[in-house]
Amino acid sequence: MNRGIYRAGLALVGVLLAACDSPMESLPLVPPVPANELLVSNPVTSPAGPPAGLDQVTFVSVAPGTLASGKAVSIEVHRTGEVFFGVLINGGLDPLAIPASVGDSVTLTVTGPSGPGEKSGFRVPPRKPPTIVRTFPQPNKRDVPLNTRAKAVLSEPIDFTTLTVANVELRTGTITVPGQLRFANPEQTVVEFVPASDLAPGTDYELVIRPGLQDLDGTPLEALSNISFTTGSAPEPVGQLAFVRDGQIHLINTDGTGLVPLTQPETGGSNANPAWSPDGQRLAFASDRDGEWNIYVMNADGSGLVRLTSGGYNDEPAWSPDGKTIAFTRLQDGSAGIFAVNAEGGTDLRVVVNRPGYDAMPAWLPGGLQLTFTSDWRAYDFLYDLYLVNADGSGITPLLEGPFFSADGQTFYFQSAWSPDGRQFAVVVCPYAFDNCFPIGGVAVANSDGSDLTVIAQAGGYSRPTWSPDGKLIAFSSTSCRECQPTLRLVRVDGSAEDLITTNGHSPAWRP
Secondary structure (H helix, E strand, O other), X not given: OOOHHHHOOHHHHHHHOHHXXXXXXXXXXXXXXXXXXXXXXXXXXXXXXXXXXXXXXEEEEEOOOOOOOOOEEEEEEOOOOEEEEEEOEOOEEXXXXXXXXXXXXXXXXXXXXXXXXXXEEEEOOOOOOOXXXXXXXXXXXXXXXXXXXXXXXXXXXXXXXXXXOOOEEEEEOOEEOOEEEEEOOOOOOEEEEEEOOOOOOOOEEEEEEOOOOEEOOOOEOOOOEEEEEXXXXXXXXXXXXXXXXXXXXXXXXXXXXOOEEOOOHXXXXXXXXXXXXOOOOEEEEEEOOOOOOEEEEXXXXXXXXXXXXXXXXXXXXXXXXXXXXXXXXXEEOOEEEEEEEEOOOOOOOEEEEOOOOEEEEEEEOOOOOEEXXXXXXXXXOOOOEEEEEEOOOOOOEEEEOOOOOOOOOOEEEEEEEEOOOOOEEEEEEEEOOOOOOOOOOEEEEEEOOOOOOEEEEEOOOOOOOEEOOOOOEEXXXXXXXOOOOOEXXXXXXXXXXXXXXXXXXXXXXXXX
């Protein structure tokens, strides 16, 4: 695990957290948190590798629904004074690795819409059986997609030798469904069952997880679990994504088939951030093939390349709903701003937003009259909020703002993407971090006015969420560190199911 995300800016955070550095015994007494809600493992050596200079870590997680009004959590290890941050999914926390030893006093603080809430204190146990934090699908979920891969998130890493069909199986009635068992993450905390074929429509299934599943110390699962769910009547439609692999743009079906390269290494340069035209016939993207980063447009098969910009540093194109304009981020004279250009070419470059500092990552609302963008306007290089602006550059309004100063860290908002009907938007949410959301970040969905922000999937890095044309699914990329290979993933908007599309891919764009 890369701890750079936590250490960046800690000198400043240390000042803000001075009041929290007192020993555990001096903190206000907090009622014990039930074991089925706050889950703390004994220290283990993570299969993904411990943070630099450490031998072992403790995994902390919270059952879904426990922190329904929370937005983020901070965890302080009092012996070292270090503070770690995580994002919440459906009111819960997936296992977060922290460097802590047996007996260490630890405090978990939840941040909600009005700021930090109550603190929960606990000590790291010498031994604790693993337990299930959450599952995909959720228990008793109906209308589950036929291509679902059933998953269970465990409270700590699992011994791979115990991941067998004798301990984990998917059944329908008395029949065992054929398929493959594997871990869905390097930490070995997410167990995944991949069916050999799509599940049957309108059928009851049961994911069975037995106590034979053990942690790295040989401690068995706390109890037998049977997670029941029912499939829907029709499979999810297969769409297409443009994405980036090894600096080149590719096309792939959302079921992982039909991979086609659209740009070739021999043309020179690297390519980034593809964006589809509204009719799905052309792609805008950024490339340094001419020695500087500019915005280009090409046909869906990779032909008909046209360069739209010159000079400066140009990236993150976003196509207007009418197909006539491309907004993008342009860096010049030390400042990043939102600019726009005619999608057919020409010299009509115009400014949308260009204030001192960072205004970037534009996303059009479906009506074409407004855009959202990320900006550090409130505090240069310190806060990253989400703003709304009219297409002519007027009426800049904050849409999502993180706390300015908080002992529980900041919250940053990047790469917004609007649902096809304009009622919701997706956004990348990061706790206090200056490393492009590595390794902790989340894909969240909110109403058009910014209310009811809910993280639906954990992801590391700039995930670039992109909506399916029917508004039911979101594709995104995820990686746990800068050096780690990114993956393309698919999640339902309600967070009820998540699937892998392909490895070695990032910056997806769903074809209309």
